[in-house]
Amino acid sequence: MASSTLAFLLLLCYLGLVFKITMGAAPRKPIDVPFQKNYVPTWAFDHIKYINGGNEVQLYLDKNTGTGFQSSGSYLFGHFSMQMKLVPGDSAGTVTAFYLSSQNSEHDEIDFEFLGNRTGQPYILQTNVFTGGKGDREQRIYLWFDPTKDYHSYSVLWNLYQIVFFVDEVPIRVFKNCKDVGVRFPFDQPMKIYSSLWNGDDWATRGGLEKTDWSKAPFIASYRSFHIDGCEASVEAKFCATQGMRWWDQKEFQDLDGAQYRSLSWVRDKYTIYNYCTDRSRYSSVPPECARDRDL
Ligand SMILES: *[C@@H]1O[C@H](CO)[C@@H](O)[C@H](O)[C@H]1NC(C)=O
Numbered sequence: 001m002a003s004s005t006l007a008f009l010l011l012l013c014y015l016g017l018v019f020k021i022t023m024g025a026a027p028r029k030p031i032d033v034p035f036q037k038n039y040v041p042t043w044a045f046d047h048i049k050y051i052n053g054g055n056e057v058q059l060y061l062d063k064n065t066g067t068g069f070q071s072s073g074s075y076l077f078g079h080f081s082m083q084m085k086l087v088p089g090d091s092a093g094t095v096t097a098f099y100l101s102s103q104n105s106e107h108d109e110i111d112f113e114f115l116g117n118r119t120g121q122p123y124i125l126q127t128n129v130f131t132g133g134k135g136d137r138e139q140r141i142y143l144w145f146d147p148t149k150d151y152h153s154y155s156v157l158w159n160l161y162q163i164v165f166f167v168d169e170v171p172i173r174v175f176k177n178c179k180d181v182g183v184r185f186p187f188d189q190p191m192k193i194y195s196s197l198w199n200g201d202d203w204a205t206r207g208g209l210e211k212t213d214w215s216k217a218p219f220i221a222s223y224r225s226f227h228i229d230g231c232e233a234s235v236e237a238k239f240c241a242t243q244g245m246r247w248w249d250q251k252e253f254q255d256l257d258g259a260q261y262r263s264l265s266w267v268r269d270k271y272t273i274y275n276y277c278t279d280r281s282r283y284s285s286v287p288p289e290c291a292r293d294r295d296l
Contacts, residue, residue, distance in 0.1 A: 025252045025260060026169060027157050030081045030227035035069070038228045042068040042194070059197040061087075061094060061219040068196030071228060075100075076190050076240040078230025079248055081155030081166075084114075084195075085222040086123060088148035091116025093201030093212030096221045098154055100191040103235060106133040108186035110156050110163055110175075114147065115204040116219075123147055124273060127165055129175045131184035137287070139173055140274040141267060151224060158230075160187055160243070161254040170263045171256055174293050181288040190233040197221045 034054040041048050047060040047067035059067050080100060087094050094116035101109040109130035114123055125147075126140045145152065157164040163186070165173040177185040197219065201212040212219075229248075231240035243249065256264065268275075276282065277290035 025255070025257050027079045027081075027155065027166070027253070028229065028247060030079070030153065030155070030225060030229075032225040033227060035223075035226050038071050038073070038226050039069045039193075040072050042070045042196070044068075056222060056224045059096075059195070059221045059223070061197045061199060061221075062217040063214050066196060066198030068194060068198075070195075071193040073228070073230075073232045074103075074190035074192050074235050074237075075228070075230030076188075076233045076237060077159050077243070077246070077248060078228065079155060079157050080193050080230060081153050081225070081227045082193075082195065082223060083151040083153045083225040084147070085149075085151045086114050086147045087116055087197070087219045087221050090119045090213055090216045091123070091148070091219060092118045092121075092205040092210040093199060094197065094219050095200035095204050096195075096197050098193075098195045100156060100158070100193050101130075102186070102189035102191045104189060108132070108189050108191060109135065110158065110165075110186070110191070112154055112165065115200070117205055118210060125167070125172070127173050129163065131186055134184070137175075137276050137289075138274065139272070139276065141172060141271040142273060143167065144271060151222070153225065155227075157248060157253065158186070159248045159253055160185075162256075164256065170267065171260050172264070172267045174256060174264065175289060176255075176292045178289040178292050181292070183287075183289045188238045190235055190237055193228065195223065 035057045036054050044065045044067035047065060049058040082098055086096055096114040099109060099111040101107060107130060111128040113126040115126060117123055122142050124140050125143055126138055128135050129137045152168055155166045161177050163175040164171050179185050199212050202208050231242055233240055277287060
């Protein structure tokens with residue numbers, strides 16, 4: 001009797017675990033692939049250094065130029081991640097970006113921008129979402145670690161229901177599909193993935209007060225694990241041929257789960273510097289997507 005009760009409890013516990021696991025919405029674990037598998041340089045080819053057969057890549061910024069790279073393919077939906085180690089030491093004035101963007105005039109864009117700082121002062125991570133050419137949705141946070149010490153992963157999950165920005169496993173921002181309340185959502189314009197390192201000292205650090213110290217050049221940002229798991233589509237495509245069938249389309253990726261919402265509010269409470277959602281001097285009424293995103 002006692003042992004069958006125990007077995008029953010164990011079964012419940014097991015089911016509980018399985019249930020939790022299948023409810024969890026962490027994207028699939030990225031696979032480390034070399035740069036050449038998914039990316040090509042965009043400009044200033046001589047400012048990109050390939051290490052270990054392209055498993056690691058470094059971007060150089062000096063007084064002459066920054067540099068950047070982009071995905072060879074264009075994608076409609078998926079999971080896009082990159083491990084990055086940002087410019088160490090005095091990085092004031094430098095901007096390192098990782099973003100998805102479509103190529104047309106009313107473009108969609110999903111941005112991570114890392115704003116450098118003087119030695120020992122914290123980076124700012126600014127994110128933004130453009131839909132149909134309209135941006136002005138900046139959020140700024142401090143990170144809970146030093147992004148120049150080790151590699152960390154930065155990723156975007158994009159499906160028809162939501163766009164989630166992750167830092168490591170932590171969702172730092174979600175932009176839900178709010179088409180029903182008149183907010184455009186990226187769904188029919190394939191995007192490429194881009195990264196670049198450039199001089200933004202007219203605005204990046206303390207609003208442009210801190211200038212790039214060129215005596216510290218070259219500034220170097222490092223990258224690895226060039227994972228792309230998306231629906232590849234031609235630039236003109238209007239839909240993804242396998243839509244609805246891929247893992248990121250499934251129920252558990254259509255919303256954050258409870259634990260993820262708790263992580264998101266932890267970031268909101270502890271690390272937010274700026275959120276357009278709460279900027280009443282800029283937007284007198286709450287932008288519709290903000291209420292939906294539980295961003296307030
Ligand atoms: C740089 O450091 C200053 C002083 O700690 C801080 O106010 C600022 O937010 C930091 N980051 C940037 C990118 O300006």
